[in-house]
Each structure stands twice: as structure tokens, then as C-alpha cells.
Amino acid sequence: MSDQPNQVDAIVIGAGSGGLTVAVGLSQFGKSVVMIEKADVGGDCTNVGCIPSKSLLHHSAHQEGRPGAEILAKVRERRDYLRDHETEEFGAKEGIDLQFGTARLVSPQRVSVTRPDGVVDVYEAKNVIVATGSHARRLPIEGLPADRYLTNEELFEQKTVPQKLVIVGAGPIGIEMATAFRRLGTNVVVLDAAPRILPLYLPEASAVVQRSLEAAGVDVRAGVVAKSFDGSTNTLHVGPLDGLAADKIDDVDRVLMAVGRVPNSADIGLEEIGIEMDRGRIVIDAKGKTSVDGVWACGDVTTEGATTHAANAWGRRIIKHILAPVAPAGERPLHPAVTFSDPEAATIGDQPEVVPTDVRRIVVDYSSADRSFTDEVIDGVIIVDVRRFRGTVLGATIVGPRSGELISVFSLAMKNDIRFNKWYGTVWPYPSYADALGKAVDVYMGEALPNIHKEFAAWAGGKIKRLIK
Amino acid sequence: MSDQPNQVDAIVIGAGSGGLTVAVGLSQFGKSVVMIEKADVGGDCTNVGCIPSKSLLHHSAHQEGRPGAEILAKVRERRDYLRDHETEEFGAKEGIDLQFGTARLVSPQRVSVTRPDGVVDVYEAKNVIVATGSHARRLPIEGLPADRYLTNEELFEQKTVPQKLVIVGAGPIGIEMATAFRRLGTNVVVLDAAPRILPLYLPEASAVVQRSLEAAGVDVRAGVVAKSFDGSTNTLHVGPLDGLAADKIDDVDRVLMAVGRVPNSADIGLEEIGIEMDRGRIVIDAKGKTSVDGVWACGDVTTEGATTHAANAWGRRIIKHILAPVAPAGERPLHPAVTFSDPEAATIGDQPEVVPTDVRRIVVDYSSADRSFTDEVIDGVIIVDVRRFRGTVLGATIVGPRSGELISVFSLAMKNDIRFNKWYGTVWPYPSYADALGKAVDVYMGEALPNIHKEFAAWAGGKIKRLIK
Numbered sequence A, B: 001m002s003d004q005p006n007q008v009d010a011i012v013i014g015a016g017s018g019g020l021t022v023a024v025g026l027s028q029f030g031k032s033v034v035m036i037e038k039a040d041v042g043g044d045c046t047n048v049g050c051i052p053s054k055s056l057l058h059h060s061a062h063q064e065g066r067p068g069a070e071i072l073a074k075v076r077e078r079r080d081y082l083r084d085h086e087t088e089e090f091g092a093k094e095g096i097d098l099q100f101g102t103a104r105l106v107s108p109q110r111v112s113v114t115r116p117d118g119v120v121d122v123y124e125a126k127n128v129i130v131a132t133g134s135h136a137r138r139l140p141i142e143g144l145p146a147d148r149y150l151t152n153e154e155l156f157e158q159k160t161v162p163q164k165l166v167i168v169g170a171g172p173i174g175i176e177m178a179t180a181f182r183r184l185g186t187n188v189v190v191l192d193a194a195p196r197i198l199p200l201y202l203p204e205a206s207a208v209v210q211r212s213l214e215a216a217g218v219d220v221r222a223g224v225v226a227k228s229f230d231g232s233t234n235t236l237h238v239g240p241l242d243g244l245a246a247d248k249i250d251d252v253d254r255v256l257m258a259v260g261r262v263p264n265s266a267d268i269g270l271e272e273i274g275i276e277m278d279r280g281r282i283v284i285d286a287k288g289k290t291s292v293d294g295v296w297a298c299g300d301v302t303t304e305g306a307t308t309h310a311a312n313a314w315g316r317r318i319i320k321h322i323l324a325p326v327a328p329a330g331e332r333p334l335h336p337a338v339t340f341s342d343p344e345a346a347t348i349g350d351q352p353e354v355v356p357t358d359v360r361r362i363v364v365d366y367s368s369a370d371r372s373f374t375d376e377v378i379d380g381v382i383i384v385d386v387r388r389f390r391g392t393v394l395g396a397t398i399v400g401p402r403s404g405e406l407i408s409v410f411s412l413a414m415k416n417d418i419r420f421n422k423w424y425g426t427v428w429p430y431p432s433y434a435d436a437l438g439k440a441v442d443v444y445m446g447e448a449l450p451n452i453h454k455e456f457a458a459w460a461g462g463k464i465k466r467l468i469k
Helices: A017-028 A043-048 A050-061 A068-092 A172-183 A203-215 A308-323 A370-374 A403-415 A434-448 A452-460 B017-028 B043-048 B050-061 B068-091 B172-183 B203-215 B308-323 B370-374 B403-415 B434-448 B452-460
Strands: A010-013 A033-037 A096-100 A102-107 A110-114 A120-124 A127-130 A134-136 A164-168 A187-192 A219-222 A225-230 A235-239 A247-249 A254-257 A261-263 A295-297 A337-339 A345-349 A359-365 A381-387 A393-399 B010-013 B033-037 B096-100 B102-107 B110-114 B120-124 B127-130 B134-136 B164-168 B187-192 B219-222 B225-230 B235-239 B247-249 B254-257 B261-263 B295-297 B337-339 B345-349 B359-365 B381-387 B393-399
Touching: A010 A017, A010 A102, A017 A033, A017 A043, A017 A068, A017 A096, A017 A127, A017 A308, A043 A050, A043 A068, A050 A068, A050 A172, A050 B370, A068 A096, A068 B370, A164 A172, A164 A225, A172 A187, A172 A203, A172 A337, A203 A219, A203 A345, A203 A381, A203 A393, A295 A308, A337 A403, A345 A403, A359 A434, A370 A434, A370 B050, A370 B068, A381 A434, A393 A403, A403 A434, A403 B403, A403 B434, A434 B403, B010 B017, B010 B102, B017 B033, B017 B043, B017 B068, B017 B096, B017 B127, B017 B308, B043 B050, B043 B068, B050 B068, B050 B172, B068 B096, B164 B172, B164 B225, B172 B187, B172 B203, B172 B337, B203 B219, B203 B345, B203 B381, B203 B393, B295 B308, B337 B403, B345 B403, B359 B434, B370 B434, B381 B434, B393 B403, B403 B434
Parallel strands: A010 A033, A010 A127, A033 A096, A127 A295, A164 A187, A164 A254, A187 A219, B010 B033, B010 B127, B033 B096, B127 B295, B164 B187, B164 B254, B187 B219
Antiparallel strands: A102 A110, A110 A120, A134 A261, A225 A235, A235 A247, A337 A345, A345 A393, A359 A381, A381 A393, B102 B110, B110 B120, B134 B261, B225 B235, B235 B247, B337 B345, B345 B393, B359 B381, B381 B393
16 A cells, blocks of 8 residues: 555546446546446446346347347347447546546545555545445345356346246346346246335336236236245245245246345445445435535435436536535435336336325326327326325326336426426327326316316406416 | 208317317317218328328338238228227217218308208307318329329228339328338338428438438438329339429339328308418417307318317317307417337427527437437437527427427426426436437536536525526
């Protein structure tokens, strides 16, 4: 270790979605940044997350006669191309010093980096940003050999398409991979301890995706977990969380564990310098700051969202507040979430299963849009929660083709508090799926004006002009 | 003709998109409506427009081994199903008396209906709504036999897929049908008198669609028109509008004429009762009223838009103002327009080719979204026009996959005057195409803050707080 630490303006730990955002942003404003990465530039998103998974979803839906192994190879080729591109781009960026090694917070302003060759360097900066991400939670399955046990880190390295794949966990990752591998011809079984798939979505939304998966031939088993594996027959024994293995799945080729994420917060010195944590995740305030001055955090390692867009949004906040320390933080960003199943399931805001009394929940059949008629879409749903009287949009869930784009209407509207009555009069292009959104607005307005005759005088006088325009 | 006219609250002429909207809306508010249709319920949209064209686009993109003739039959089957469903639904609706026959305005309050059997009835109502639609403009081509000459009215009746199809007119209909028939294996040639396809779009937008069509094997010829046809060799002679036939197209199987629409305004008594017209189209005010009290109009027959969503939006206005005569009209609705090409091209608002000095035009590569990387999209564009300083969004064009949905973010935002700086901080789901919208916002904000260092004091003090949030 050299005696004098290297002085920079900011130290970014982790070159994934969050870290890259902060490093690039700060360097553009003239700050000197050292960015430390333990493995691959781009983090989980580029290497074992969004990019290979969406690439696989795309190529599995457009196979054009290619065998599955070729598609898996194509996905790796694309992923590697992007990683190499990002490594080169960010490694060469003016103001960013990209260093490979394992970082550790020695003090709030000092970070040690242990390089692959064992050499240790120390950096010092007024601002340290922790963006170390997360990794897959690995629940043990008794008897399952390591080469049959996959997480998102091993999945895309498969050289052949599994004959039979059991996916443990029916969250977004599990459901997306069930969709893709089923398209490649794999016999897919999805398990979840919860009573339904996509448990963070509303039940109506989960149901649409489950019907679609089952129609495609996926075996969905809710309320069960993997208990043990018998290697002599390749049988996975399954059963309820608090019960015996009452059922079994034969001829299992691979098991994909997709039961959530573990923040990469251990052994990097967080506790030692007194950073407040919540079940392994770093607690941050509305500016992206940890409980220790000068130490910031964003992305999966924090309590605020575990997606690339959340990491990016919080990374932007950190840039702003490092550059302008006394600027107000404003409200916490509102993150949409999309599961790229078939059809896509998108959601934003707060939608409790039990509707509060002061909330009107509007449910519209997505397939009621004429575009669904022309495109042979027979299932799907839009669920919008609106504060009664006031019209504030509290949350929305859309399950249907392209809902991953349509949810952005809500992202913008909710950020700017466009109340649902103000949506009325918007012209949605025909025949687009947005038409179904228009129907949701109509339902709301139809109820807001229960007795049009009674209201005429008021309307003409402008009293309810705000409602119909 | 009976002596006493039948008294109703409203007479709707035409059971297409506009007429159906008004008839259903008024009947829901307790009004008695007679709706008169000359041909098929659903109008052009259901029978020879949006529905069969989008159904054909869908099935041609998902052929699953079916021959083209089977796909054309499937499109008719779907179209007929919807027409029968609409005929039954609206014929049975309480408060709507659906009558087949040819309508004519005898006076502003009286409409005669000549039925197929020659019997004439007269209806009288305080409100008459003209929603007679439009039909394809039929430019003559010397020598072309009638059975080779198609418009949208004959196109979907084809029992076989043409070997070689010349499409005259590169507007939305021509371009969509070029897309669909090329997918079915047809050799497609598209002609337009204008120097480029989709001339109502910005040149950058037209160029994306043209590149895509050409990559798919469509022969695009701009700046030429069809001159004459030689039936002995099935040769179509083409050339510039004001020049000789300098070129030819051999082995032409069918010609699709798609050079615009002619309003159905002749022979229905409009001029006789003094209704103001503009080149055959009915002039309406912001309430949807014609120059004659009690007579309203919407849809293709008017000067306000020639799409189903425009007809619907204006139909809703008419309902409102019939029910509440003194209610203010508000601003004219803002209509998006989508061409369902591959990729889709969507636009809204006003975007002149030459950018006015007080407008900032932001151009972003659609394929810069990471979703484009995973989905192998290499072309596309987003063009946003923003009023300088004020930030008002004046118009937008998006060409890329799913842009027909993404344009709705602009529809809602522009209706509610969400200035472009207020878009900043919206979180777009990753990896969605909406991400490219976020880049457009970033470009705008990057320019709005040209010298961040200089601005820090002001920012911290709140002066430009409205810009970054």
C-alpha cells in the first residue's frame, strides 16, 4: 500500500448501471472520478440481467429456424459486444479512471482497492458512491448437483437448451425466463412459495400472465417450494413451504433459482464506518445520501428499488446533490416496473390488494381495444387507482402487448400530477392499445357524472367544466 | 312519403365511426336517435379501412405457414364478424333506431330516407348530425381494366395474393398495404407524385420508413405518377406529373389507388340548406356545428381530420354541445396520426419542415435505446419541437417499433401543457423504447443548462429549480 492515497473528486464503487450513471455524470461536470469494478463493466444488467434476458426474449420470439443453441450463442455474442463496448468507452472517458479490483471503505473518505495481482491502492475523495449491486439468492436444494443448479449468472452460459427446466421463483426473472425457454422448446415448470405468480403485482395481473404461460405449455405450480433432488432419477421433490414433499417433477435437466436478490453489501466496510443498513441494504435519504456524510449509494445495494432504471434515477439524484449540495431533494422518483412476459406486465405506484375506501379502482379489459381485435389479443387488463373526488392517479397496472411502453403515459402523468379527469379529452390514436386507456378514463368520467341532467346547469355555469373539456 | 315526419331528438346520417359515437352517446343520455346508413354499419373503418388493414398487417406478420389467400380470407372473416356484431349491437340498442337507406337533408331539421325498396320516409329532429364519411379518390389510368384497378374498397375482397402490385400513393394507406403485401410475397412498387413517401411526415421520418420498405424489397419510386396501362403486356407507364412517361413497370397484376379521400358530401342536400363547405368538406366550428344551426358534422366529411379517432373526438364534442348548448367549446382536440408501417410512424402537433427560429427541434436516434440493442433495431428517430425558453411541446414525430403507443405520452402531455422541462425526472422503465424519449429530454435539459458551473448559485437558490428536479 502506498503511503499517500490518490486524491480524486469522487470514488465510485461498482461499474454497473448506477455507478456508470454517477461516474459519467460527474466527469461531464469536470469532476475527477475513479470507478472501481470487481468483475465486468456494465454490472448485472449488461452481463447477466436485462441485456441477455431481453435479447433472449427477442431471439426466442424470432427464431427464424435457428436451433436453440445458436440462439443462446447469439445472446452471448450480443452481450459480449456490449460489455466490450462499455468497457472500452468508459475506460477511455476523460475524467474517469476505471480500475479493476475489490474495493473496501477504510473511512468515509478513503477506499482501498485490492487488485487482481494483490497490490493494494488507496484513494481519497470528498464523495464516495457505493453502487455494488446485488447477486442472486441461492437457496440450497438437497441433493442437487452444482452443474444442474443455475442462477441468472450461469443461465446464459448454457451451451444447449435444457430439455426440462424447473424455475424456482415466479418473480419477473423467473417468469421472463419461463417465457423465453418455453419458446425454445424447453419443458418448463415454475414453482413459487407464494399462492400465485408475480406476487408483487395485483392478482388480476398475475392471472393474465399465468393464463398465457399455461396456454403456452408452462407448468405453473404456486404454493410450493423445491425440497430435494434425487440424482438417480433426476427427480425434484416439491411441496408446500411448511409441509412435506407431496409432489415430484421427473427428468429434471436444470433448476433455475430466481427467488430474489441479495445486496452486495458484505465485506466492503459499510458497518465499520457506521452506515445505516436495513436487512443488508443501505438506507439512503431523498438525495441518495447514506447516514454518513460524503457517502452515497444507489442501485440494488440500497433500499430504493432493484432495477436499472431505479439505479439510474438515483444516480442522477446523487450527481445533482454532489454538484449542488443545498438544492432541495424533491419527491422520491416514481419507478415503474415491467415484466417482459408475453404479454408484458407493467405497473407503477401503489396499488394495495384491498382497495382503500377513498380510492376508486377502475378495471378495464385490455382486449376491449379494437387493436386487440385486429391483433387477436383476447386477454389483458388495465387497473387504475384514482383518489376519489380529487382524481389523483395513485397507481396503475397494465398487462397486455406493449404495456411496457404504455405505462410511460402514467410515469409522466403521475410525476406531474395530471389528475384522471384531466386525461379526458385526450385523443388516443386508433387503433392503438392506448384506446383501452381511453376506456378507463371514460369509466371514471361516467361515474364522476352520475346524473348528467341534474348537472347541466352547473356545467353550463362552469362548475364542472374542469371535468369535461 | 308519409304526410307527418317521424319526430326524434336527433338524426344521425352515417353509421361509421363518427355517427356511431354520436348515436350511442346521445341515446345513453336518454335522447331518441334515428341513425341512417346507406351501406354497412361500421363505415369505412370496420369494413374497408382500419380493421381489415390492421388485421392484414397482423396476420401477414404472423403467417405461421398459412398461404396468402388463406390470410386474406381470415381478414374478411374477422371483418365480417365485427360488422355483424356492430350491426346487431347498434340495431338493438335502446334509443337508437337504425335505418338502412339514402338520406337527404330536406331542411335543417328534416331528413328524407329513401329505402332500398324505394319507400321514402321523413324524419324531423332539432339536431341533425352529418357523418357520411369519405371514399377513395379514383384517378383514371388510361387503358387499365376495371378488374385490375383497386381501391381500399376492393382490395380486401381479393381472393388471391397479387404477384405484382403497384400502389399509387405513398400516404398511410399505401405504405401500410405495401408493408402487408410485401410480407405476403407480392412484388410491390410504390409511386408518389411527391418527392418522398409519407409526405405529411417530416423528411427524417419518411426516410426511416422508406429504408425499411426498400430493405424488405419494396420498389419505391418518388416523384412519379401512373400515366397509362398497356394491357397487351401488362405494362404500367409512369413518369413525372408534368412530364412524359419515361419509365415503365412490367407484368403488373393489380394497381391499388391510394391517393387520398373524397368526402361524401354530394347529393345529400348540404348546399341547398346553405351549409358552408371548403373544397367539398363541411366546415365546422370548435363545437362541431356547421354554419347552419342544428346541423352538426364530424368525421371524414368535415375539414377536421380523416381518421377514426378524429371522428370519435369530434363526435364526443357534438354530444357535449347538444346536451349542454352554452358550455364552452374549449380548444380543438389534438389528433395524433399513426402509420402502421414497419416500424410504425407516429406524429402529433405541428412540425413544419423548416424549423422556426423560436423553436428548438430535438432529434434523437430511436435505436439509441438499449431496447433497440436487444431487439436488433438499427433505425428510427424521435423528433420533438419545443418552444425555446418556455418549453412548450409543439409537436413530436416518432418512428420506431411501438411508436404508435409511445406517441400517447405526447398526446396526454400536450393536452395538459406539460412543458418539456417538466418531463425531466420521469423514470422510464428499462429496457423500454421510452428510454429514447428520456434521451430527448436529456438533450433538451443539457442545452437548457449550458454552463452548469455558472448556474450553481442560481440553482441552489431556486432560480432554475423549475428546470432540474
